[in-house]
Amino acid sequence: MLTLHHLETSRSQRILWLLEELQIPYRIVRYQRDRKTRLAPPELKAIHPLGKSPVITDGDISVAESGAILEYLVETYGHLGQGELAQLVPPVGTPEHRQCRFWMHYAEGSLMNWLVMKLVFVTIPTQPMPFFVRPIARQLCRQVQAKLIDPNVNTSLAFMDRHLATHKWFAGDSISVADFQMSFAVEAVLARGSAGSQYPHLQAYRERMVARPAYRKAIEIGGPVVMA
Numbered sequence: 395m396l397t398l399h400h401l402e403t404s405r406s407q408r409i410l411w412l413l414e415e416l417q418i419p420y421r422i423v424r425y426q427r428d429r430k431t432r433l434a435p436p437e438l439k440a441i442h443p444l445g446k447s448p449v450i451t452d453g454d455i456s457v458a459e460s461g462a463i464l465e466y467l468v469e470t471y472g473h474l475g476q477g478e479l480a481q482l483v484p485p486v487g488t489p490e491h492r493q494c495r496f497w498m499h500y501a502e503g504s505l506m507n508w509l510v511m512k513l514v515f516v517t518i519p520t521q522p523m524p525f526f527v528r529p530i531a532r533q534l535c536r537q538v539q540a541k542l543i544d545p546n547v548n549t550s551l552a553f554m555d556r557h558l559a560t561h562k563w564f565a566g567d568s569i570s571v572a573d574f575q576m577s578f579a580v581e582a583v584l585a586r587g588s589a590g591s592q593y594p595h596l597q598a599y600r601e602r603m604v605a606r607p608a609y610r611k612a613i614e615i616g617g618p619v620v621m622a
Contacts, residue, residue, distance in 0.1 A: 396420040401434050401447030402427055402617050405460040405578050409448045410616045412467055412574045414608035416474045422615065460578075461498055464571050482571045494565040497572035505579045508546045515539050551583060555593035562602070577603060581619040 398413065400406045400422050413420050425435050425447060439445035442458045449458045450466075457466045468482045475482060484490035516539070519532040557564070564572045580600050591597070603609055613619070 396450060396452045397423060399423050399425065399438065399441050399447055399449040399451075400616055401425045401438070403620055404434075404447050406448035407581075407612060407616050407619045408460050408574045408578050409450065409463050409467070410612035411577060411609050412464060412571075414611045414615075415479055415606070416467070416471050418467065418471045418474065461502060461575055464498075464574050468571050478568050481568065484565055484568075484570060490566040490568075490570070493561070494570045494572045497564040498575050501572075501575045501579050505550050506582075508543055508550065509579060509582050512539065512543050512547060515543060547583070551593050551596065554580075555596045558595040558599045563599075573603070577609075578619060585620045 396413075396418060398406065398409055398420055400410065402425070410422075412418075425438055427433060428435065434445055434447060436445065438447060438449070441451070442449045442456065444458060446458065448460055448463055449456065450463050452466075452470070455466075457463045472482055484494050515535040518535050519528060523531060561567075563569045564576055580596065580603070584597065584600055
């Protein structure tokens with residue numbers, strides 16, 4: 395049976411959602427983050443040398459990296475999809491296929507880099523350090539966020555919102571594997587609450603995503619997508 399090695403509040407949630415949508419038989423092995431460092435536990439290195447999640451094992455096959463896992467699942471189990479799930483990868487050569495490919499790469503190649511940087515620079519001033527260093531660290535982090543990180547995040551938000559103004563899902567009118575890949579980033583950018591009112595099409599997209607029974611089931615099983 396296929397096994398998902400699931401780390402709390404991680405990209406693994408993308409995989410859980412697709413497993414539930416396609417109703418692929420699977421078992422889940424759960425891992426908790428270190429409460430102080432928020433890093434993955436060392437036990438994950440026994441599954442894959444990088445010690446990261448998600449990782450799946452399917453018989454003697456092991457696959458890491460969420461994009462690669464999603465592609466593997468669609469290639470191997472996509473035939474289980476019915477109705478709107480019957481074509482998670484649009485036909486090659488169509489505009490929908492080009493959009494699907496773009497958003498599959500965009501999620502990690504462009505968007506998540508800035509979101510991770512924002513998380514890091516928000517967190518730095520809260521870490522233990524000499525008291526006289528803290529004001530310097532706080533000011534430096536604010537400047538980096540204001541001059542570098544936030545402008546790039548805002549550009550990405552506006553870009554996604556404009557796209558979703560004319561697309562129900564990221565590749566077009568039907569859900570595709572790109573939506574599973576983008577789901578974690580969408581949850582991350584909207585987690586703080588303020589962005590939704592500024593980017594209504596992105597917020598409406600998230601509401602469509604969250605309304606899906608399989609998505610809600612994945613949250614029930616795997617826990618919240620991002621830290622509160």
